[in-house]
Amino acid sequence: MTDALSTYAAADVAGNADDIDALVRTVRGFVETALRPHEEAVDRADDVDPALMRDLRRSAAELGIYGYNMPEEIGGPGLSRVAISAIDEAIGHTSMPLAEACGHLPGSLLFADESQREWFVGPLMRAERTVAYALTEPDAGSDLNALKTRARRTDGGWLLSGAKTFISHAETADHTIVLAVTDREAPLKGRLTTFIVPRGAKGYAIDRRFRKLGWHGYHISALSFDECFVPDGHVLGAPGAGFGVMMATINNDRLFVSCRCVGMAQRLIDLAVPHARDRTTFGRRLADHQAIAFMLADCDVEIDAARLLCAKAARLSDLKHPDARIAASRAKLYATEMVGRVADRVLQIFGGAGFMADLPVERIYRDARGFRIGEGTSEMQRLQIARSLIDRT
Structure with missing residues (x-):
């Protein structure tokens, strides 16, 4: 093992x-x-x-x-x-x-x-259909109080209106899960509802596909809804329960992203170590130069630390521990920033070859940057972690 x-x-x-x-x-x-x-x-x-x-x-x-x-x-x-x-x-x-x-x-x-x-x-x-999840809006990311997409009741269902942005897979997904405001006067936990919207529904449009720094082939789009009818049977969870439905996705995805970043970083170090052993400069193996050796050591320690944070967060989730959510935030914060540091060091170890597209290093370097933004920015994770410390009794 x-x-x-x-x-x-x-x-x-x-x-x-x-x-x-x-x-x-x-x-x-x-x-x-x-x-x-x-x-x-x-x-x-x-x-x-x-x-x-x-x-x-x-x-x-x-x-x-x-x-x-x-x-x-x-x-x-x-x-x-x-x-x-x-x-x-x-x-x-x-x-x-x-x-x-x-x-x-x-x-x-x-x-x-x-x-x-x-x-x-x-x-x-059964892998017969696919689904997208639409939360982020042009003026609302982590701030759920700023959501503007709304759904109002009509005969047999709801009319959905608004815009979503930076939504993964929406243009190919068979259905999109959409978070919308259904009761503006209610507290946040009772204000939102999630809807299952089929591709091709009248009033639902894919407005554009974004060009991106990384994640090439992973399509991210902007969506809009103009009085899009959604039947009552397409409400996911109960009306007003959207906050809880959304958090069930976000918390799991934060840990998913954290673990993925550990895998990305491990792949990078798996490429770097043989290169450092085999490459010779100034009559010595690259690995025998202290500057390179220290880079490898730092990568190894940070990868293992991130993995341990992920494993701890996962264990607390299995135990249904009250600190599981904050543990996932710690893992997400550290792992997503860690993979950027590892990618930078490994690209430097490879030198010019690392900058070229012949190796996966430059792609991973580009891809790593997005993880500090999606599923809650690094700043949002720090804020939540700090609040958990301050509010602890």
Whole structure:
């Protein structure tokens, strides 16, 4: 068992070390043989062929990977949060768009009623359909009080109006989960409702696709809704329960992102160490130069520290500990900043070769930057962590 696997196995409440080891090896094999060969082509094209993605999703489903983070009650494997985190790290060893083939699904699916589990969740779990999640707005990111997208009641449902931005996969998703204000006068926890909006619904438009620094092939779009009718049966959770539905997704995704960053950083150091051993400068191995050796040491320590933060947050989640949410914020803050530092050092270790697109180093360097923004900025994580300290009694 590798050091990474032993970290998660030691944190697992159920003590299923062998099961975690087998699962992660399956995922790593899929990543290395099925996903990585497409990384360069996807990055250059800034697109993934839809037929290829369908095939990759089917392959992941056949291996029992797709929807790996979902509980048994909606058709998932029911893994512990620690086991899920170990898989998340393994998935971090490939690029953002291709990792989507592994089917990490939003926690908000747990709020689906029996009917929705049949027509909405079931096809997602079978890798037959895809879903996007629309929270961010042009004037509202982390500040939920600033949300302007609204839904008002009408006969048989709701009329949805507003705009969302920086939404992943919306242009290809079969459904988009949309967070909207339904009672402006209510407290925040009763003000919002989540809706399942099908692609092609009248009044729903994809306004543009953004060009990005990194994450090429992972499409991010701006959306708008103009009196878009959503039937009552498409409310996810109860009216007014949108805050809780949203937090079920955000908290899980913060830990997911943290573990992915650990995987990205581990891949970088796995590339850097052999290079430092084999490359010779001034008659000595690169690794024998103290400046390079110190860079490698710093990378190793920071990767392990981030992994331990992830494992702790996952364990607290499994234990339903009240500090689980803040632990996820700590992991998200540290891991997302850590991968940027590791990417910078590793690119420097490779020198000119690291700056070129022949190696995955420059792509990972670009991709790493976005994680400090999505799922709650570094500043928001620091604010939440500080508040938890100040408010502690």
